[in-house]
Amino acid sequence: MHLIKPGGFDVSLFFRDIVSPPEDESELGLQMKPCNKLEDLQKRVQARETKKRAFARLSLSLGKGLNVAVGLYSTAVAARKPSAIRLYRETNEPVRSKTRTFHTQTGSLLLPSEIKKAQVYGKKQIVMEKDEVDAIKKFDDPGLFLIGFKPMEKLKLHHHIRPSVFIYPEEDEVKGSACLFSALLKKCNERNVFALCRSIFRRNYPPKFVALVPQMEEVDEGRVQISPPGFNVIYLPYADDFRTLDPPRCPSATQTQVDKMKEIISKLRFKYRNSR
Numbered sequence: 001m002h003l004i005k006p007g008g009f010d011v012s013l014f015f016r017d018i019v020s021p022p023e024d025e026s027e028l029g030l031q032m033k034p035c036n037k038l039e040d041l042q043k044r045v046q047a048r049e050t051k052k053r054a055f056a057r058l059s060l061s062l063g064k065g066l067n068v069a070v071g072l073y074s075t076a077v078a079a080r081k082p083s084a085i086r087l088y089r090e091t092n093e094p095v096r097s098k099t100r101t102f103h104t105q106t107g108s109l110l111l112p113s114e115i116k117k118a119q120v121y122g123k124k125q126i127v128m129e130k131d132e133v134d135a136i137k138k139f140d141d142p143g144l145f146l147i148g149f150k151p152m153e154k155l156k157l158h159h160h161i162r163p164s165v166f167i168y169p170e171e172d173e174v175k176g177s178a179c180l181f182s183a184l185l186k187k188c189n190e191r192n193v194f195a196l197c198r199s200i201f202r203r204n205y206p207p208k209f210v211a212l213v214p215q216m217e218e219v220d221e222g223r224v225q226i227s228p229p230g231f232n233v234i235y236l237p238y239a240d241d242f243r244t245l246d247p248p249r250c251p252s253a254t255q256t257q258v259d260k261m262k263e264i265i266s267k268l269r270f271k272y273r274n275s276r
């Protein structure tokens with residue numbers, strides 16, 4: 001028995017204010033086809049939630065002219081304490097802070113176009129424009145660039161320096177991404193290797209080296225998916241991230257001090273009281 005509303009179910013009349021709005025407003029239109037099985041409903045909800053949770057969408061470059069569209073998902077996010085909000089003590093209304101820059105000699109207000117940045121090199125001050133500073137910060141466009149493959153035993157536990165992210169193909173962005181992504185995942189898993197990539201997740205971010213560790217799909221006895229297929233992105237450290245730590249060396253007790261402490265402990269008497 002199916003409950004079907006004549007003319008379709010309009011999500012936008014009521015549930016639009018409850019469910020967070022998606023990026024594609026067409027999803028809030030009429031839902032003409034109902035779900036016949038619980039698994040279909042779960043897949044529909046999971047597909048929408050997965051699309052909503054992607055914090056970035058990039059292209060994975062496997063070679064010249066060969067790109068795969070992927071989405072990045074956070075598997076673990078640290079719960080942080082929200083920052084304090086400044087309030088006006090008379091009305092308890094939130095206040096906004098505004099920074100202004102003044103000339104040190106004349107005291108006149110400086111506009112952003114009148115401010116430049118400088119760096120001292122060889123006892124000489126090098127003045128740079130804002131466009132030049134932005135060009136220096138930009139290494140490349142955001143994306144993942146495949147460098148090569150390495151055996152899984154080359155990836156050590158101490159290489160894990162921060163929480164990893166998960167990538168999954170975005171078929172809507174580039175057609176054929178799911179097929180090529182699946183083939184790459186299957187071959188990496190069969191040969192027990194990980195993909196070494198250079199990553200830039202956001203514009204003007206410094207490049208980082210990451211390891212794409214394959215993860216195959218896992219289902220339980222009821223054929224419900226436990227782990228999705230995709231790559232876990234492991235951030236790799238640079239050479240200067242490895243440091244030799246010198247632990248503090250405390251003086252060791254002599255055998256005479258140890259024997260005296262044993263005598264003191266043997267003469268101690270405590271009165272214990274069982275309190276509940």
